[in-house]
Amino acid sequence: MSVRMLSRFRAITHYMKLPDDYEDSQGLQFRKEDLNQREVNQIFGGAHLPAPMANKLLRILHGRRVAGTLNDPNLQVNTAQFSASDQRKALAYLRANIPVDEVINAGLRAEDELKLLEREEDGEQKPVETSPQDLPPDTATNEIPIPTGRLPRRRESDSPYGVSPLDRIRAHNIAKREAEEKRLEEERKKREEEEALGNIGTLQTQQEKPKKLSPMMQKMVERATSDLKEPPEMKAWERLLPQAIMTVLIFAGCAAYAIVYTPPKRSERLWPDIPPAAATCLALVGINLTVWVSWRLPPLWALLNRYFIVVAATPRPFQLIGAIFSHQNFSHAMLNMVGLWFFGTRLHDEIGRGNFLAIYFASGALGFMxxxxxxxxxxxxxxxxxxxxGAVYGVIAAFFWLHRYDEFKLLGYPPDPMSGPQGLAFIGLILGLHILPLxxxxxxxxxxxxxxxGILAGVVGADLVKKHMDERARVRAERLKTMGTLEGVVQVKEKGPEKAPQTAAGR
Structure with missing residues (x-):
C-alpha cells in the first residue's frame, strides 16, 4: 500500500528563511506548479515569451524580493535577456499574488551587509562561506563568475552539529522583532516631525492641502462653529441646575398631558384610516428621519448644534428635548426606529397615546440628564x-414591566409545554448588557x-400609569354601580303609583 503525503505549498517570503543554496540565477519557486503558456500570455500580453522563460523570470524576481536585492545592479545580468516591460509585468503579477514585505527584507539584508563590513574592519575572521562574486576571476578564462545574490555567511554556531532548527527559529524571531522595533521608531520620529509642523496623525494630507470651501459654505461653517477655545469656567451645579429644572418641568408636563389627554373622535384625526398606535409611532419616526436629513443641510447646522445635541461644555435646557429626535448616523437612527415601532405600537395599544407620549418624552429627558x-x-x-x-429603551422597559410576570416565546420557542422567560428576565438581560460595559x-x-x-423612567412611568389606569377603572366601576342603583330606584318609583289602585281594588 502506497501512502501519499499531501501538504500545501507555501512560497518563501521572508529573508530569514532564504535557503543556504539560493542563487539569483535560479530564484525561488513562487508557486507549486509552473505557469502554462495560456497563463503566461494573460500576464505578459501576447505569446512572445515562452512559458519556461517566463517562469524563470518570475522565479528570479521573487527570489530578489525575498533576498532584498530587487534593486541590486550587480544582479541585472541574470535578467538582461528580458525586456524592461516584461520585468515590470512579472513584478506586478508577483506583488498582486504573493505578498512579500520587500522593505523589511531589504532592511534585513542591509543590516547583514553592514555587520559584514564591521567584522572586516574589526579584523575578525573572514566568513567561512563565500559566494562566487567574492572570488577572483578565473585565470584560465578570465571570466567573472555570475553573482549569486547571497551574502557571505558567518558560521552561526561553533558546534560540530551545525545550526539546529530552534536556533534558526530564534534568529528569525529576533530579526523580526528588531525590524518591527525599527519600523515603530521610524514612525515615532515621523509623527514627532509632523506634530512639530502642525500636521497630526492621519490628517496630515488633509491639513497640508485642505479642501477649499465656497464662500457660502465657509460662512455656514463659521456660523455653526463655536468660537470657544476651551469649555467655559463653570461649577458643576451651574451646568446641571438649569437642566435639572428643565427635566422636572418635562416630567410635570408629561404627567399633566397624560391626565388631561382625551382621544379625538375618528372624524377629527389626521389619519383616520390608520390605527392610533401606528399613527403616533409613524409621526415620531418621521420627525426623527427629518432631523437626520437636516444634519445634511449646512444652513441648519447652527440651529442643530444649538438645540439638537447635548453639549456637556455648554448645555442648554431645550437640548434635552431636541436631542431625542436627533441622529447623525443612519444605522443608529434605523436601529432606534425599529425598536420604537416594534415595542411602541404594542405599548401604545395598552396605555393610550397620552400615557405613551408621556413615557417617551420623560424617558428621553431623564436619559440625557x-x-x-x-x-x-x-x-x-x-x-x-x-x-x-434613551426614549426607546424607556418604552421597551415600560412594556416589559407591564408584563413582568407574563411569559414570552420567541418564534414559538421554547415549545409547549415549556414556559418562556418572563418580562422581568428581559429587563434583567437589558440591564446586564448595559452594566457590564461599565x-x-x-x-x-x-x-x-x-x-x-431611560430604562428607569420607563419602569417608574409604567408603574404610575398602571396605578392611574387601575384607579380610573375603579372609579368608573363605582360610577356604573351607582348609576345602576339609581336606575333601580327610579324604576321602583315609577312602578309604585300604578300598583296602588290595583291593591285598593283588590281589597
Missing part, C-alpha cells in the same frame, strides 16, 4: 450625545447612562 450629569461630574466636557435611544476598560461610544436613565 443622566448622561449630562455623568459627563459634567467626570470631566467629560469634550463629549456630546444625541439620539432617541466595568470594562475598553473604550466605547455608547451612551450607557442615557440608556439606564
Amino acid at each position: 443622566s448622561s449630562l450629569a455623568r459627563l459634567v461630574l467626570t470631566d467629560g466636557l469634550i463629549y456630546t450625545t444625541l439620539g432617541a435611544s 466595568f470594562s476598560k475598553k473604550a466605547h461610544n455608547i451612551d450607557i447612562p442615557s440608556h439606564l436613565g
Whole structure:
C-alpha cells in the first residue's frame, strides 16, 4: 500500500528563511506548479515569451524580493535577456499574488551587509562561506563568475552539529522583532516631525492641502462653529441646575398631558384610516428621519448644534428635548426606529397615546440628564450625545414591566409545554448588557447612562400609569354601580303609583 503525503505549498517570503543554496540565477519557486503558456500570455500580453522563460523570470524576481536585492545592479545580468516591460509585468503579477514585505527584507539584508563590513574592519575572521562574486576571476578564462545574490555567511554556531532548527527559529524571531522595533521608531520620529509642523496623525494630507470651501459654505461653517477655545469656567451645579429644572418641568408636563389627554373622535384625526398606535409611532419616526436629513443641510447646522445635541461644555435646557429626535448616523437612527415601532405600537395599544407620549418624552429627558450629569461630574466636557435611544429603551422597559410576570416565546420557542422567560428576565438581560460595559476598560461610544436613565423612567412611568389606569377603572366601576342603583330606584318609583289602585281594588 502506497501512502501519499499531501501538504500545501507555501512560497518563501521572508529573508530569514532564504535557503543556504539560493542563487539569483535560479530564484525561488513562487508557486507549486509552473505557469502554462495560456497563463503566461494573460500576464505578459501576447505569446512572445515562452512559458519556461517566463517562469524563470518570475522565479528570479521573487527570489530578489525575498533576498532584498530587487534593486541590486550587480544582479541585472541574470535578467538582461528580458525586456524592461516584461520585468515590470512579472513584478506586478508577483506583488498582486504573493505578498512579500520587500522593505523589511531589504532592511534585513542591509543590516547583514553592514555587520559584514564591521567584522572586516574589526579584523575578525573572514566568513567561512563565500559566494562566487567574492572570488577572483578565473585565470584560465578570465571570466567573472555570475553573482549569486547571497551574502557571505558567518558560521552561526561553533558546534560540530551545525545550526539546529530552534536556533534558526530564534534568529528569525529576533530579526523580526528588531525590524518591527525599527519600523515603530521610524514612525515615532515621523509623527514627532509632523506634530512639530502642525500636521497630526492621519490628517496630515488633509491639513497640508485642505479642501477649499465656497464662500457660502465657509460662512455656514463659521456660523455653526463655536468660537470657544476651551469649555467655559463653570461649577458643576451651574451646568446641571438649569437642566435639572428643565427635566422636572418635562416630567410635570408629561404627567399633566397624560391626565388631561382625551382621544379625538375618528372624524377629527389626521389619519383616520390608520390605527392610533401606528399613527403616533409613524409621526415620531418621521420627525426623527427629518432631523437626520437636516444634519445634511449646512444652513441648519447652527440651529442643530444649538438645540439638537447635548453639549456637556455648554448645555442648554431645550437640548434635552431636541436631542431625542436627533441622529447623525443612519444605522443608529434605523436601529432606534425599529425598536420604537416594534415595542411602541404594542405599548401604545395598552396605555393610550397620552400615557405613551408621556413615557417617551420623560424617558428621553431623564436619559440625557443622566448622561449630562455623568459627563459634567467626570470631566467629560469634550463629549456630546444625541439620539432617541434613551426614549426607546424607556418604552421597551415600560412594556416589559407591564408584563413582568407574563411569559414570552420567541418564534414559538421554547415549545409547549415549556414556559418562556418572563418580562422581568428581559429587563434583567437589558440591564446586564448595559452594566457590564461599565466595568470594562475598553473604550466605547455608547451612551450607557442615557440608556439606564431611560430604562428607569420607563419602569417608574409604567408603574404610575398602571396605578392611574387601575384607579380610573375603579372609579368608573363605582360610577356604573351607582348609576345602576339609581336606575333601580327610579324604576321602583315609577312602578309604585300604578300598583296602588290595583291593591285598593283588590281589597
